[in-house]
Amino acid sequence: MADLSINFAGIKAPNPFWLASAPPTDKAYNVVRAFEAGWGGVVWKTLGEDPAPVNVSSRYSAHYGKNREVIGFNNIELITDRSLELNLQEITQVKKDWPDRAMIVSLMFPCEEESWKRVLPLVEATGADGIELNFGCPHGMPERGMGAAVGQVPEYVEMITRWCKKYCSLPVIVKLTPNITDVRIPARAALAGGADAVSLINTINSITSIDLDQMVARPIVGTQSTHGGYCGSAVKPIALNMVAEIARDPATQGLPISGIGGIGNWRDAAEFMALGAGSVQVCTAAMLHGFRIVKEMSDGLSRWMDEKGYERISDFSGKAVTNTTDWKYLDMNYQVIAEIDQDKCIRCGRCYIACEDTSHQSISQLIGAEGVRRYEVKAEECVGCNLCQITCPVEQCITMVPQATGKSYMNWTQDPRNPRAVT
Incomplete structure (x- = not known):
């Protein structure tokens, strides 16, 4: 029987399936239900400074396929709207009750060293296993200089990562925004700042549809709307590419990666792992189908590994990276x-x-x-x-x-049809 347990950047978990920082991890009630269902870990919904942000109604919309299958999911929800104190209390208790599960705490604070210096010891005192820096949220808290406003500036990524390594002894995972030209650049910055790992992708800027009667995008708040963060199965190809780019970049090669983006079954998870991910995070699939999907994911991955002769996840993690090229x-x-x-x-x-x-x-x-x-x-x-x-x-x-062509390997840099071929 395959061993699904992992040690990801020093964080141990009974399996690689973690719930991503999102509504499903906003409170102890949800997280306990997730652990009871079999999830190997969670990334607690992003904490911020008090006063907590105020969310709007409504918050979600979707891009549908045939028979109303949700292909893509869009949200304009902000970070936790509960107090920092209450969240820290619940994290402490849940980790105490479930010591074998990975407890990662997502954080988003202003680009002010004192804010991080003050809060990081409080987070570490909960007994959490690691922190994830939310540098990707595309739609909220820009007035506080947070989310993608940070993730799109490599200098900020490196600076805040350094602060976290300075004031906290927990493993630091940097969550990267996909709303950028080259995801390798912030990944390199995170590594330069001392990051223990990166996670990606965060959600993509999106508008899923327009209500043509009201002439307003969804989700509708009164008579207006705004762009949100896009996730779900539709973003998987984008996520796989960005994971591969970091995994095969000489500057970040070997940096642990937690894969996120459209993972809904064991095969999706295995594909991310084949491109270098050591753990995977799930959100949309759990929101659409409930926490019990982790049983099918774990069972399916285990059976496939047994069939292929892989005893542990590290046996195949990254095996597709060397076959990915320009x-x-x-x-x-x-x-x-x-x-x-x-x-x-x-x-x-x-x-x-x-x-x-x-x-x-x-x-x-x-x-x-x-x-x-x-x-x-x-x-x-x-x-x-x-x-x-x-x-x-x-x-x-x-x-x-x-087809048997009788010709040996020749790439475009060698092809005589290329006016700049290397001869």
Whole structure:
């Protein structure tokens, strides 16, 4: 049986599944229910200075797929609206009652050293296992110079991280904003400031939809709205890319990463881990489906690890990083072409339409005497783009088959067709 326990930047947990700092971790009641369900840790909802912020109503909106499946989730909720004292009391008690679970406390304070100096000892006194610096919240507290207002300025990231390492002995995790051109830059700044780890991604600036009757974006507050933080399954590709960028950057290589963004099942978690994440944080999936999803996540990951022969998460964490590179280093001589399994084909014609209208006209539509359609790939025309495979509704009906070209590896920097090729 696979061992799911982790030691992430010195923080131990029975499994890598943590609840992210968000509404589900705003109070002891929720966190205890999460621990009872089997979560390995939580990041307590972001604490700030008193007086606590005031939230509005309503706060959430969504981007839907078919059958009202929530693809993306948007929120304009701020950090905790409960007092600092009450939160610290509850954190202390929960950690005392659940000593084996990871308790991380998310923090957001102004860019004033005295504020951090005053509060950090209070947080450490709770018995928490670590702190997470919220440098990513995209929509709240700018008047106090916090959230993404900090995360977008590498000098601030490094400065505050240094303060935390100076006034606190707990592991420091820096949560990065995706609302930036190059996520590697703040990650490097966090490391320069002494960060023990980074977590990413925080939410993305977004407006999910417009109420065309009232002519106002959602969520609606009276007659107005504003941009919020976007999360959920839709942001997973963006999150995976940013995790990979940090994991393969020579300047931050080896820096522990807690992966966040669209994780809803064990496979999502495994993908983040394959790109270097040592723990994963979940929010939207728990809000949509409840805390019990962690059972399926843990069981699924454990079964997959057993199948692959991985005894612990560290056995496969980061294994996909070395296979992730810049476009210019890809093999220009590698070639695949599409192949349609006629036994599985349902003759819907989606592959043909997609290829004929928008791609390379490399699929033939053949109509028999009885009007029966058949689709065949024109091997000499196929460029291996795999659009047909993506549009096909039948799994494994269309496969991309590698071709023997007789040519050795050659990347774009070596290609004679490149006017700047290295010869």
